[in-house]
Amino acid sequence: xxxxxxxxxxxxxxxxxxxxxxxxxxxxxxxxxxxxxxxxxxxxxxxxxxxxxxxxxxxxxxxxxxxxxxxxxxxxxxxxxxxxxxxxxxxxxxxxxxxxxxxxxxxxxxxxxxxxxxxxxxxxxxxxxxxxxxxxxxxxxxxxxxxxxxxxxxxxxxxxxxxxxxxxxxxxxxxxxxx
Numbered sequence: 555x556x557x558x559x560x561x562x563x564x565x566x567x568x569x570x571x572x573x574x575x576x577x578x579x580x581x582x583x584x585x586x587x588x589x590x591x592x593x594x595x596x597x598x599x600x601x602x603x604x605x606x607x608x609x610x611x612x613x614x615x616x617x618x619x620x621x622x623x624x625x626x627x628x629x630x631x632x633x634x635x636x637x638x639x640x641x642x643x644x645x646x647x648x649x650x651x652x653x654x655x656x657x658x659x660x661x662x663x664x665x666x667x668x669x670x671x672x673x674x675x676x677x678x679x680x681x682x683x684x685x686x687x688x689x690x691x692x693x694x695x696x697x698x699x700x701x702x703x704x705x706x707x708x709x710x711x712x713x714x715x716x717x718x719x720x721x722x723x724x725x726x727x728x729x730x731x732x733x
Contacts, residue, residue: 555622557602557604557622557626557629563632565578566579572591573590574591574594575589581632582634582635583632592606592607592608593621604621636689636691638694639718641682642681642683643716644711654669654670656684658715660714671697673689710727712724
């Protein structure tokens with residue numbers, strides 16, 4: 555499946571024995587990644603296609619799909635960016651913006667400070683809604699997962715930090731089977 559390159563995005567490729575290094579530069583920033591030598595890339599008329607070097611090699615097929623997805627995510631990231639939204643549920647649970655990071659108060663005896671890695675911005679829209687923004691999809695997801703891990707949603711009460719739209723399966727509790 556070809557990857558369309560939107561206007562304003564520049565893709566440069568450099569081949570070497572260890573693989574192909576691709577740099578994608580767009581209005582939101584620049585990403586660089588080295589890809590496995592089992593795949594090759596072609597750029598024609600604003601479209602990038604990914605091909606296997608060996609059609610019979612099973613690993614080549616796996617790297618083909620992975621490389622295509624990673625490159626498509628890079629192109630989307632530098633042109634549009636990625637955002638994960640987290641919601642905080644629970645009485646007294648809240649988040650506050652503190653400089654570039656956020657401070658979470660989620661039922662512990664202390665507050666938890668979260669500082670974003672390079673290239674990620676954290677924003678507390680309200681005291682119960684957070685946004686994680688960036689151009690690297692992998693880093694955005696990893697940062698959101700680390701924030702969620704501070705206080706995962708409880709299976710009995712549902713209190714904690716969850717992704718927007720996440721359905722938490724609740725357990726009945728010990729009083730449910732007594733009737």
